Amino acid sequence: MEMIFEALRQMxxxxxxxVMLLASAYGLTMGAIPGLTASMAxxxxxxxxFFMDPIPAxxxxxxxxxxxxxxxxxxxxxxxxxxxxxxxxYVDDAYxxxxxxxxxxxxxxxxxxxxxxxxxxxxxxxxxxPSIARFALQFSSYEKFWLACLGLxxxxxxxxxxxxxxxxxxxxxxxxxxxxxxxxxxxxRLTFGNGDLIGGLAFVPVLIGMFAMPEVLRYALARRxxxxxxxxxxxxxxxxxxxxxxxxxxxxxxxxxxxxVIGVIPGAGADIAAYISYxxxxxxxxxxxxxxxxxxxxLVSATTSNNSAVGGALIPATVFGIPGDSxxxxxxxxxxxxxxxxxxxxxxxxxxxxxxxxxxxxxxxILMVPMGLLAISVFQRVxxxxxxxxxxxxxxxxxxxxxxxxxxxxxxxxxxxxxxVAFIMEKYGYPLAxxxxxxxxxxxxxxxxxxxxxxxxxxxxAFVQRPISLTLALMTLVICLTPLVLYLWRKATAARVQAT
Numbered sequence: 001m002e003m004i005f006e007a008l009r010q011m012x013x014x015x016x017x018x019v020m021l022l023a024s025a026y027g028l029t030m031g032a033i034p035g036l037t038a039s040m041a042x043x044x045x046x047x048x049x050f051f052m053d054p055i056p057a058x059x060x061x062x063x064x065x066x067x068x069x070x071x072x073x074x075x076x077x078x079x080x081x082x083x084x085x086x087x088x089x090y091v092d093d094a095y096x097x098x099x100x101x102x103x104x105x106x107x108x109x110x111x112x113x114x115x116x117x118x119x120x121x122x123x124x125x126x127x128x129x130p131s132i133a134r135f136a137l138q139f140s141s142y143e144k145f146w147l148a149c150l151g152l153x154x155x156x157x158x159x160x161x162x163x164x165x166x167x168x169x170x171x172x173x174x175x176x177x178x179x180x181x182x183x184x185x186x187x188x189r190l191t192f193g194n195g196d197l198i199g200g201l202a203f204v205p206v207l208i209g210m211f212a213m214p215e216v217l218r219y220a221l222a223r224r225x226x227x228x229x230x231x232x233x234x235x236x237x238x239x240x241x242x243x244x245x246x247x248x249x250x251x252x253x254x255x256x257x258x259x260x261v262i263g264v265i266p267g268a269g270a271d272i273a274a275y276i277s278y279x280x281x282x283x284x285x286x287x288x289x290x291x292x293x294x295x296x297x298x299l300v301s302a303t304t305s306n307n308s309a310v311g312g313a314l315i316p317a318t319v320f321g322i323p324g325d326s327x328x329x330x331x332x333x334x335x336x337x338x339x340x341x342x343x344x345x346x347x348x349x350x351x352x353x354x355x356x357x358x359x360x361x362x363x364x365x366i367l368m369v370p371m372g373l374l375a376i377s378v379f380q381r382v383x384x385x386x387x388x389x390x391x392x393x394x395x396x397x398x399x400x401x402x403x404x405x406x407x408x409x410x411x412x413x414x415x416x417x418x419x420x421v422a423f424i425m426e427k428y429g430y431p432l433a434x435x436x437x438x439x440x441x442x443x444x445x446x447x448x449x450x451x452x453x454x455x456x457x458x459x460x461x462a463f464v465q466r467p468i469s470l471t472l473a474l475m476t477l478v479i480c481l482t483p484l485v486l487y488l489w490r491k492a493t494a495a496r497v498q499a500t
Contacts, residue, residue: 016055016056016059019052019187022060024064024067043330045060058338063367069307072086076091076095077107080212085436086302088211088229088270094110097474105241105296111373112241112369113304114307118361120313122311124366125315128315139468141455143469173435176440178442205414210419210422210435216398217419218423248300252300256347258276258277258301259304259306270305273308292431302496318346422435
């Protein structure tokens, strides 16, 4: 406790306050521009952090990380362009709520749930880092494989319409994830002799293309009299948020817990946490059939999980120096740059600096509410732009975002091609969310399966010999078989009723 107060004392300076406010504005701006991710935002400030004192540098980096993750919800809700991969889990609900005139509630839930999830992640980070990190280290390739399988079962929940169309969409996402080099042998596959495909298809251009381009194409191809009506004004952002959260308090708790648990597992991250939380909420919600059509129930748990996972990912990063995702990998680099060496002894050797990291992350998530509301008031002006001017601007941002990731024309072509594919899929009722889920989990599923198989010398029983892996396998099996069992039970019940 003494080190916490000392960290607070050293943070209570004008320099630190100014740095955190500037980092908030920078993080919100970068996160709201499609293609410019939180990882990129942190990477770009490393040269500036090099010349800063450790405490303001660490406080600034933690602040902009938290803000950039939340800011990805803004273009997701207003333009249907997920600013971060995790935002793709609930982009349809957020966007359709805005289209239906519930934009204030949608954006209000995004900012409040993001702040709550971030605060929970920060508190767990401060209070239970060592014990949770030790649990996360028990996850070998076997457990990560079953975790990926468990995540894929979320495709059942995020699919809307006929189940087989969701399955085809998932298979398409998994197929696209196979493009590039084999993770074990290094053999090129599905490249067709094209050198640009050796590194695989960059995820951000694919994400932007599949969600943003269909909107642009639909507007361009629709007849003038069939154009969608303009989006209504956002209105009061906080109106109805309290009542909605009281009704969905169980989803709020579930999203916080799932986010932290998934976040501490290296290689999982906020993307998987958001999809799993969304799937759990849809499975147990009374309005689960309406998920994906613009209901607030589809936002709460996934948005909360998205941000609590950041705190979870920082636990192995600070205690063992093991990054939970790409963002924390860059943050670890900043730690080393400022003399904060992650490891089990960090709480003894660098107690003040590590507590600065924890406290600044907590303050950043509290600061997210006023700064987020300010960002919403600025960003919502986008919807007032006439659509004949907005859509070309959206296309320009799509091209800019795709090019910014890879700095190649091939990334732009990937974005355009996948956009056309997504447009055709949606036209014929194939959901996009399972395809994105396959893209997210495909590499993890394949790599962990092959590595586990090599470790076990081809013995498949090794996948269920460890307690945690067996538990995850049973959970996956139960979730997969539940729809079939319920179908057979309903069919048998209907047969008995007819017989009587």
